[in-house]
Amino acid sequence: MMQKKLSTTDHSRDIAGLKYVYPVLSRRAGGLSIGINFNTNNACNWRCVYCQVPDLVRGAAPVMDFQLLEDELRFFLDNVLNGNFFDQFNVPEQQRVIKDIAISGNGEPTSLKGFARAVQLVGQLGKEFKVLPSSHFVLISNGSLMHQAEVQQGLKILNDYQGQVWFKLDSATESGRQKINDTRQSNKKTLENLNLSADLCETRIQTCVLDFLSDAERASEKTAYLELLREMQQNAVKVRKIMLYTVARHSLQPEAERIRKTGAEEMDLLASLLLEIGYHVECSY
Numbered sequence: 001m002m003q004k005k006l007s008t009t010d011h012s013r014d015i016a017g018l019k020y021v022y023p024v025l026s027r028r029a030g031g032l033s034i035g036i037n038f039n040t041n042n043a044c045n046w047r048c049v050y051c052q053v054p055d056l057v058r059g060a061a062p063v064m065d066f067q068l069l070e071d072e073l074r075f076f077l078d079n080v081l082n083g084n085f086f087d088q089f090n091v092p093e094q095q096r097v098i099k100d101i102a103i104s105g106n107g108e109p110t111s112l113k114g115f116a117r118a119v120q121l122v123g124q125l126g127k128e129f130k131v132l133p134s135s136h137f138v139l140i141s142n143g144s145l146m147h148q149a150e151v152q153q154g155l156k157i158l159n160d161y162q163g164q165v166w167f168k169l170d171s172a173t174e175s176g177r178q179k180i181n182d183t184r185q186s187n188k189k190t191l192e193n194l195n196l197s198a199d200l201c202e203t204r205i206q207t208c209v210l211d212f213l214s215d216a217e218r219a220s221e222k223t224a225y226l227e228l229l230r231e232m233q234q235n236a237v238k239v240r241k242i243m244l245y246t247v248a249r250h251s252l253q254p255e256a257e258r259i260r261k262t263g264a265e266e267m268d269l270l271a272s273l274l275l276e277i278g279y280h281v282e283c284s285y
């Protein structure tokens with residue numbers, strides 16, 4: 001096999017040739033993130049304009065082969081901890097550390113049938129290999145299915161492993177959500193889901209700040225967003241941290257050409273307003 005250097009921009013899911021498990025070397029995280037992809041069919045119930053999933057389709061994750069997931073994660077963890085993974089991919093010495101195990105796929109992971117069982121399996125293996133709880137255990141989700149019992153069960157298990165949910169919140173308005181995430185999810189539902197998630201497991205908000213809507217729309221979006229977060233703070237919603245990021249890679253959606261990265265100055269300004277409200281904020285540009 002040819003040697004391949006993992007770069008910070010190389011997020012190819014099949015780099016290690018596995019179906020469910022993929023490595024991401026992240027400069028931001030300062031090490032290796034072990035990604036778990038339940039959505040091997042590139043299916044999501046949303047269609048965000050900045051989505052980088054190739055050939056994204058609407059739908060849910062396909063039937064999971066739990067034995068294969070277990071075999072792959074065992075093989076991968078063993079290869080990283082006891083094998084030559086870091087050498088094989090020429091990973092710099094200071095980045096030879098597992099930063100997190102992230103359930104983050106080519107679609108919405110909570111749409112998997114047997115989601116709770118899958119979270120349990122990943123958590124259990126992470127613990128067995130002593131990667132958890134010292135590394136983070138993260139679920140990256142659009143949060144739209146939190147009302148389902150199966151998903152809530154998965155979040156309880158994630159919490160047992162001291163995991164975190166990174167909950168997508170790009171817009172606080174129904175029209176904004178329609179335009180950015182291509183979903184008709186109401187404000188009420190969004191807030192209910194956020195509350196459900198935060199009650200079950202540590203939850204952080206993840207917001208993609210992008211230059212896509214008109215200037216007037218962006219201004220009213222920002223007001224609504226800050227207003228919602230202020231209300232949440234007043235109503236003691238258990239979310240303390242917000243992660244702001246902007247589009248780093250090219251979208252694979254038809255809107256790609258109309259999307260611009262948000263500048264650092266604008267990101268910092270938004271971050272300072274959120275700080276004032278009382279949140280911890282992390283920005284990645």
Ligand code: SF4
Pocket residue numbers: 044045046047048050051052053105106107108142
């Ligand atoms: S929720 Fe994630 S996977 Fe789904 S369309 Fe949006 S960015 Fe893509």
